[in-house]
Amino acid sequence: MKNGTTFLGEVPWIFPKDVATFFGVRSDVAFNKMEIREVVGTDDNEFYGQFYSAGAADAPISSPSAVPEPGTYALMLMGLAALSWATKRKN
Numbered sequence: 588m589k590n591g592t593t594f595l596g597e598v599p600w601i602f603p604k605d606v607a608t609f610f611g612v613r614s615d616v617a618f619n620k621m622e623i624r625e626v627v628g629t630d631d632n633e634f635y636g637q638f639y640s641a642g643a644a645d646a647p648i649s650s651p652s653a654v655p656e657p658g659t660y661a662l663m664l665m666g667l668a669a670l671s672w673a674t675k676r677k678n
Contacts, residue, residue, distance in 0.1 A: 589620040 589595060595616050 590616075590618050591620070 595614075595618050
């Protein structure tokens with residue numbers, strides 16, 4: 588893992604041959620680049636390359652919108668029922 592050109596650390600792993608495998612990385616240190624390199628050059632079907640992550644400044648995280656509690660819906664339905672009853676009673 589790198590931040591710019593500064594090396595921050597490495598995360599070694601071994602995938603089973605010819606099996607699709609998920610790999611995720613979590614770090615307490617900010618990084619914006621990760622290089623994936625082939626260690627053993629004799630195996631076929633290996634991936635090597637690099638990918639970049641978006642920094643917090645590049646991809647702001649927004650708060651999720653609030654979801655009403657079931658009690659809020661019940662109170663709203665009781666209010667609508669009372670309004671309906673009042674209009675029927677008035678007519």
